[in-house]
Amino acid sequence: MELSDALLGWYDTHARALPWRVPPDESRVGMLPDPYHIWLSEVMLQQTTVTAVVKYFHAFTTRWPTVHDLAAAKDAEVMGQWAGLGYYARARNLLKCARMVVADHGGVFPETRDGLLSLPGIGPYTAAAIAAIAYGHSETVVDGNIERVMARLYDVHTPLPVAKPELTALAAILTPQDRAGDYAQAVMDLGATICTPKSPACGLCPWSSACKARVNGTAADLPKRAPKTRKPTRYGIAYIARRNDGAWLLERRPDKGLLGGMLGWPGAEWGAKPIAQPPLNADWQTLPAEVRHTFTHFHLRLTVQMATVADETPDTGQFLPADQFSPDDLPTVMRKAYDLAKDRLIAD
DNA sequence: AAACCGGGGGT
DNA sequence: ACCCCAGGTTT
Incomplete structure (x- = not known):
């Protein structure tokens, strides 16, 4: 069986319930989530944990239920609602992006990776995530979780960030044509709950038999990273x-x-x-x-x-x-x- | 390519 | 104290 199928089978029973996610229920096969919700959650999730994001996601969607509502908000309201979440350039770009979607795209988020990339605050990761999760396109999503999972699955010892292109290429080979959005979320869930940075739970992993780092005993030491400078x-x-x-x-x-x-x-x-x-x-x-x-x-x-x-x-x-x-x-x-x-x- | 940009939780 | 996180923008 393909690796992607094994992981999707695991996702069908182990997917985390998240406010912006359509659960993989049998009754909802093929249903796609609201692109506004996916965009908002993905921007919030940049360098930020799910736990921190959930509260803010609820507050934003309650106050501004659609991209039209957000586009009409005042700058100070949005900055105030974002306070405490950090990386405040995200909030400024969020508002710019909402206004561009309404003014230039009729209030509908672009469907393609390139179209999404042209919007402020949307880079390679977020563009691929929206195209795959919200629109079902077969795009390769690579975040920190997926870098770690790929480095372990193929026992890549090249330090990040140099290893990024190599890990992206490996991730692209595994990306399926169908259910690419579920697949991307499945790899991220795997990285968040099983293939964790420290003490990975390899005994519970649907990919354990294929994982080269597990065989070589190097999983907990990957991915390698370039040394960091200390803070003044x-x-x-x-x-x-x-x-x-x-x-x-x-x-x-x-x-x-x-x-x-x-x-x-x-x-x-x-x-x-x-x-x-x-x-x-x-x-x-x-x-x-x-x-x-x-x-x-x-x-x-x-x-x-x-x-x-x-x-x-x-x-x-x-x-x-x-x-x-x-x-x-x-x-x-x-x-x-x-x-x-x-x-x-x-x-x- | 490297620097810049928050905050919180785990260890 | 150090690690990590569903990264993007600027220089």
């Missing part, structure tokens, strides 16, 4: 000003760069040493505790300073009335600073 530490100051009427002084960060497009507390750029740059003159109080946060490529230590101020015009940022501010709209590092300040307000 940066320092900064967050200024949290509260006006007498309860308004908070916040700034919208520029679209490009770190935390692009998100709300945050004013302060100088983070660097090797903290730089004082208060947004206005006030009696700033330094909090006894600091915020520690780790980004993709550096650690951050953030000192938090607070002040209560009168109605002044700040040098940077603008006051947001209390009824228009929700801490849920903040990215996590800014939320951590807020939580420290909130504790101080309660203590006083």
Whole structure:
């Protein structure tokens, strides 16, 4: 039997139930899921775990049930709803993409890999995933799970990312003509639940008898990766000003760069040493505790300073009335600073 | 090709 | 502390 058939048989009984997925029930054979749901979930799943995505997927589809609804949303609403999920360029591209689908494609996502690739936020992985899962096309989907499964199945020792083309070619050979979407999801489920990064459960794997790494005893050591550089530490100051009427002084960060497009507390750029740059003159109080946060490529230590101020015009940022501010709209590092300040307000 | 871009959970 | 994750964009 073909390897793909063995895996599809396993998927029919072991597929995880996910909100955007049509279960492989006998009564629903051939049913395809909503392309809007697949696109939204796949963008959210970029470098993000299923557990984290489920809550956000539900919130987005409840608030914006169709791509038309999302396309009509305001930028700040979408950025706020995305807060906490990370990689905020995804949220900006999500909204751009929704508006392009409505304006240029009549509200229908393109069906082909190339058509999907032309949209913002959709790269090789997501284009193949949408074409296969939402439209049933035989496209080869390669994500981190599938790289790991292929490296083990064929005992490939070439380190990533150099090994990527080789692993993609191997994955393409296995991709079936029929049920390519189920097949892609099956390999990803296999990687997520059985062929895990550490301690793979080879005894439960439908591909165990074919797996070369299992025979050679190398499965747990694959895939190989290029060595990583260690993260430097940066320092900064967050200024949290509260006006007498309860308004908070916040700034919208520029679209490009770190935390692009998100709300945050004013302060100088983070660097090797903290730089004082208060947004206005006030009696700033330094909090006894600091915020520690780790980004993709550096650690951050953030000192938090607070002040209560009168109605002044700040040098940077603008006051947001209390009824228009929700801490849920903040990215996590800014939320951590807020939580420290909130504790101080309660203590006083 | 390499750098940039979050956050959380597991180990 | 280090690993990983249903990657894409920019330089």
